[in-house]
Amino acid sequence: MNIHRKLISAVMTKQVCQVRVDQPASDALDLMQSHHVSSVLVIENDLILGIITERDIVRALHTDSRQLREFNCADLMQAPVLSVGAKTRCLDAYHLMAGRGIRHLAVTDEAGHVLGIASEGDVMRNFGIEYYMNFKDIAHVMSKVFCKLPPTATVGDALRDMVEQHQSCVVVVDPQGHPAGVLTERDVVRLSNERPHPQQLLLSEAMHAPVMTAKPGKRLHAAVKMMEDAHVRRLVIVDEHGVACGLLTHHEIARGLEGDYVTYLKEIVELQARHLQQAAQAIDEKLLFANILRSVTGTAVLASDLDYRISYATPSVAEVLGLRMDEVGGADIRDTLKRVGWHSAEHSLSEESVGRGARHYVVATGSGKTDFQVSVLLDAQNDPRGYLVLAQRA
Numbered sequence: 001m002n003i004h005r006k007l008i009s010a011v012m013t014k015q016v017c018q019v020r021v022d023q024p025a026s027d028a029l030d031l032m033q034s035h036h037v038s039s040v041l042v043i044e045n046d047l048i049l050g051i052i053t054e055r056d057i058v059r060a061l062h063t064d065s066r067q068l069r070e071f072n073c074a075d076l077m078q079a080p081v082l083s084v085g086a087k088t089r090c091l092d093a094y095h096l097m098a099g100r101g102i103r104h105l106a107v108t109d110e111a112g113h114v115l116g117i118a119s120e121g122d123v124m125r126n127f128g129i130e131y132y133m134n135f136k137d138i139a140h141v142m143s144k145v146f147c148k149l150p151p152t153a154t155v156g157d158a159l160r161d162m163v164e165q166h167q168s169c170v171v172v173v174d175p176q177g178h179p180a181g182v183l184t185e186r187d188v189v190r191l192s193n194e195r196p197h198p199q200q201l202l203l204s205e206a207m208h209a210p211v212m213t214a215k216p217g218k219r220l221h222a223a224v225k226m227m228e229d230a231h232v233r234r235l236v237i238v239d240e241h242g243v244a245c246g247l248l249t250h251h252e253i254a255r256g257l258e259g260d261y262v263t264y265l266k267e268i269v270e271l272q273a274r275h276l277q278q279a280a281q282a283i284d285e286k287l288l289f290a291n292i293l294r295s296v297t298g299t300a301v302l303a304s305d306l307d308y309r310i311s312y313a314t315p316s317v318a319e320v321l322g323l324r325m326d327e328v329g330g331a332d333i334r335d336t337l338k339r340v341g342w343h344s345a346e347h348s349l350s351e352e353s354v355g356r357g358a359r360h361y362v363v364a365t366g367s368g369k370t371d372f373q374v375s376v377l378l379d380a381q382n383d384p385r386g387y388l389v390l391a392q393r394a
Contacts, residue, residue: 009086012116025071050077054185062159139216142246156199177243181207304333341365
């Protein structure tokens with residue numbers, strides 16, 4: 001199935017590792033190591049309170065002098081946890097992760113009960129061959145910025161670089177720059193389970209070796225298969241002299257989806273148009289996308305035609321406005337905004353009110369104070385074709 005249409009429920013992990021908020025952090029570490037997972041959810045009464053990831057372990061070791069086994073799960077967890085419904089499409093879910101700089105999403109039912117968890121890797125493992133055809137080789141997607149340290153550096157040095165440079169691993173290189181080993185976030189979890197103060201270890205003692213490497217010219221699909229067969233999440237990329245010159249992880253592979261997002265949005269508009277049987281006066285696609293792409297990640301977008309019928313909405317309307325995607329399509333945009341608490345929306349949302357340019361309003365909605373920007377959608381001839389509403393929490 002095309003990744004553009006696949007639902008997150010089809011790729012999520014249903015067997016979720018979970019702990020209670022009052023359990024010791026060691027329980028979370030044990031689960032992560034024994035189940036080979038990158039996160040555990042903190043759950044009480046079937047509701048998600050937080051999440052503990054490998055990155056949280058790295059951050060805690062770097063910033064706190066206590067042993068991790070002195071922590072409880074409440075000390076380590078991040079909250080609130082971003083969640084999506086089971087019917088969210090994979091590409092929408094990935095775009096949400098990328099926009100927030102996170103690698104995990106909880107999948108919940110309408111009552112907020114957990115159904116599963118999805119990671120960047122879960123999405124990436126379900127790419128079809130057509131996705132890889134967009135990128136000829138590793139060089140097109142690899143990161144040239146990565147952490148490098150000598151074997152004589154300590155795990156503490158590696159933790160510092162990983163946190164400060166927002167990296168998931170450190171490549172250990174010899175004086176000539178050849179990769180000698182790698183220390184990953186998962187290695188940090190393992191070391192934290194084995195030793196009270198792993199920060200003091202030398203990388204030569206703690207690193208994982210040998211390193212799996214590949215050349216920049218290797219076909220991306222072949223590189224991904226190589227990673228899957230070896231059950232690894234990264235490759236160190238080396239040049240013709242064997243010097244480390246890049247890194248390929250699930251993150252770099254999945255990041256190419258952002259380039260597909262505009263194409264995907266066009267497909268969604270076409271699907272919505274057919275589903276709603278929009279009239280001939282529907283918003284021009286190019287106009288709509290020009291305006292959407294100007295919006296900031298995390299901003300909810302609603303677009304309507306001149307008859308106020310909603311023709312497009314971004315998934316973030318759920319988070320920002322508390323609306324479900326399946327209830328906004330074709331609805332009156334004025335009634336929809338009234339429902340979230342903007343009672344004067346009908347007056348504010350008119351060609352006369354916004355004809356002179358975008359107007360800003362701060363409104364007390366059910367989700368708190370919300371900043372709305374309202375503008376008229378204009379076509380190439382500067383004729384009005386609809387309305388665009390951007391909403392952000394103030």
